[in-house]
Amino acid sequence: MPQTKKINAVMAAQKKLSGELSKLVGLRKDAEMDLEENEANHQKYLNMTAEVQERYASGTVGYRELADLESQLTYFAKRIEKLEFQHNELLARAEKVRGAEANARALDKRLREEGRALVDSLKEQATAIEQEIGALTKEREEVVTYLSEKNLAWYAEASKRFQGLAVETLRGSQPSVCRVTVPASSFGDIRRGPDIVECPYCHRILVTDGMFDL
Numbered sequence: 001m002p003q004t005k006k007i008n009a010v011m012a013a014q015k016k017l018s019g020e021l022s023k024l025v026g027l028r029k030d031a032e033m034d035l036e037e038n039e040a041n042h043q044k045y046l047n048m049t050a051e052v053q054e055r056y057a058s059g060t061v062g063y064r065e066l067a068d069l070e071s072q073l074t075y076f077a078k079r080i081e082k083l084e085f086q087h088n089e090l091l092a093r094a095e096k097v098r099g100a101e102a103n104a105r106a107l108d109k110r111l112r113e114e115g116r117a118l119v120d121s122l123k124e125q126a127t128a129i130e131q132e133i134g135a136l137t138k139e140r141e142e143v144v145t146y147l148s149e150k151n152l153a154w155y156a157e158a159s160k161r162f163q164g165l166a167v168e169t170l171r172g173s174q175p176s177v178c179r180v181t182v183p184a185s186s187f188g189d190i191r192r193g194p195d196i197v198e199c200p201y202c203h204r205i206l207v208t209d210g211m212f213d214l
């Protein structure tokens with residue numbers, strides 16, 4: 001059934017995607033952690049800058065300490081500048097990974113929907129086949145009531161022997177399954193004989209009723 005093949009393909013794609021998705025989630029979490037760390041450091045240097053500036057402006061600092069505070073402020077400013085530069089890079093990285101993750105999730109959603117639709121249609125098909133089996137079983141039960149026990153036993157045996165293809169009909173001069181031409185000289189015998197005989201060629205059940213209708 002083509003559906004089963006498709007379902008397997010969708011499941012394989014989902015499995016592969018789920019591996020990629022967990023990798024992307026890992027990358028995204030790493031990127032977010034790096035961003036947080038960057039932002040925390042940035043805030044730390046801003047706070048330290050504010051403290052030093054306050055001390056610097058207090059008017060109670062000697063000449064030597066002033067020089068020291070100035071060099072601290074220069075250092076903090078450099079750190080802040082570098083962290084801001086890195087922040088832009090980290091943001092771009094996080095955005096890229098978030099985009100890839102969103103794409104993977106959208107694809108996952110589509111695959112799930114496709115898989116669900118395939119399973120539904122497979123279920124529908126199975127239900128239709130079950131209903132057909134039910135109808136045919138009923139029909140068979142009805143048909144069997146018209147058959148003699150002898151013919152029924154004959155059919156059961158032939159059906160086993162010919163894998164279900166046990167009956168052929170004679171139309172014109174050929175049985176419908178083996179298609180060996182019956183010589184015209186045998187027509188008289190067949191006409192006088194019973195409606196159901198054994199095919200002299202393939203030994204299936206041959207229904208001759210109606211052979212002279214055509």
Ligand SMILES: [Zn+2]
Pocket residue numbers: 168175177178179180199200201202203204
């Ligand atoms: Zn035959």
